[in-house]
Amino acid sequence: MAKAIINTARNQGKISKYIYGQFAEHLGRCIYEGLYVDENSDIPNKNGMRCDVVNALKELEIPVLRWPGGCFADDYHWRDGIGEKSQRPYMVNTNWGGVVENNHFGTHEFFELCEQLGTEPYICGNVGSGTVQEMRDWVEYMTFDGDSPLANERRKNGREKPWKLKFFGVGNENWGCGGNMRPEYYADLYKRYATFIRNYGDEPIYKIAGGPNVDDTRWMETLMQNIRHITEGISLHNYTFESAWENKGSATEFDNDGWYKLMANAMKMDKVINVHTAIMDRYDPEKKIDLIVDEWGNWFDVEIGTNPGFLYQQNTMRDVISGMLILHVFHKHNDRVKMANIAQMVNVLQAMILTDGEKMVLTPTYHLFRMMKGHMDGERVDVDYDCEEQEINGLKFPKISISASKKNGEMTVSICNTSLNSDEDMELDLRDGEFSVADGEILVSEHMNDCNTFDAPNTVEPKKFDVSLENGKLSFKLPKMSACVITLK
Ligand code: AHR
Secondary structure (H helix, E strand, O other): OEEEEEEEEEEEEEOOHHHHEEEOOOOOOOOEOOOEOOOOOOOOEEOOEEHHHHHHHHOOOOOEEEEOOOHHHHHOOHHHHOOOHHHOOOEEEOOOOOEEEOOOOOHHHHHHHHHHHOOEEEEEEOOOOOOHHHHHHHHHHHHOOOOOHHHHHHHHOOOOOOOOOOEEEEOOOOOOOOOOOOHHHHHHHHHHHHHOOOOOOOOOOEEEEOOOEOOOHHHHHHHHHHHHHHOOEEEEEEEEOOOEOOEOOOOOOOOHHHHHHHHHHHOHHHHHHHHHHHHHHHHOOOOOOEEEEEEEEEOOOOOOOOOHHHOOOOOEHHHHHHHHHHHHHHHHOOOOEEEEEEEOOEOOOOOOEEEEOOEEEEOHHHHHHHHHHHHOOOEEEEEEOOOOEEEEOOEEEEOEEEEEEEEOOEEEEEEEEOOOOOOEEEEEEEEOOOOOOEEEEEEEOOOOOOEOOOOOOOOOOOEEEOOEEEOOEEEEEEOOOEEEEEEEO
């Protein structure tokens, strides 16, 4: 029997709700078809937003949504996406498949989507191919309540009151698709662009600098040296592949080795955060600057027969377990990691939802995010567990991963078993807490590569999970390749 102690009175700081954030880019069928259809579409919609998709996403209580990219952000000119739709100019989406972008989904539509979802907006501005003036004007257009040509133009376009906008990114991947810059050059540009992002609303804009790719410590060091006094957050992008970027692997056709490699690679997130937080701690020991992991998730080869530029992939039990491992890493680093945005919300990479015409399917990752909601803004508590580790290609990952938090008198415990062949008898000793009810939900399936398809949409879905709670001890058998969330009252 594996025994863990949950020290319910040993507080470890708040788990920011924003780490359960999402990302929606003008890429493939994420925005168009996935979230937004023409107002005249046969697919039921409210002001163009798909009702089925929005209703399902509302269940996740998404705290923040990043838009319009990604690489697309540094090629996007916001003026093309306002005003009468039939008059909006077309452009070619050069990053993603060379398809025509008609700009029918622009600023007003993005805020409408956020309002329908009940989520906070996070907009990424264009540094790579946009001007300082373009960026400053966009912020004024969106957030100024007074009398100015830009605010009045917004009114003319149908929005009287300014929107509430807290999070603003100053460029995306400026070491790559956002301009192939040196960190020194980006740091200088950042200062210039950020200076002109004015605060018009009640709350100052929280600026996020385009941070490093994976473990690029030179990029982080340069930003911390140069811009720490004028940024609130620095982003980090770290995707997980089965083997490597050059060899991403299939989302569904993998063997046991492919399962374990992904678990091990998921835990790279911990290493990557450690190297960057070590640098941040040197310059900012008071932890005033946040690390914002605004792109993460599993990236596999596209589904055979789909446009390679659309990054459409399926989603299995393997994504659930690796997803929980990574969310637990974010919990562990809750003193520095204050936001994370899984890529991406619909039809792209590790998506919550897949669509095909009017059909929609919820992925296993959707169910994981719904089950984990109890952790949002919860106080993390100490878990004492001497976990057995496995090793593959020199990378370690736990057999069992546990995280616990409390909020409003309730405790949320999430736990997963990465093993493909052995169940685990668990006993969780709940120290210093008095709980009388325990409800469990589990995601488990017969095969490691089970997924939800349009023909069989409910293959992987949460089931009730019975646990025993006696004398302050929770016991249960955790099946192999399963993820479970227990709520204690
Ligand atoms: O999420 C897909 C792409 O991955 C984003 O556009 C880019 O920022 C990253 O390289």
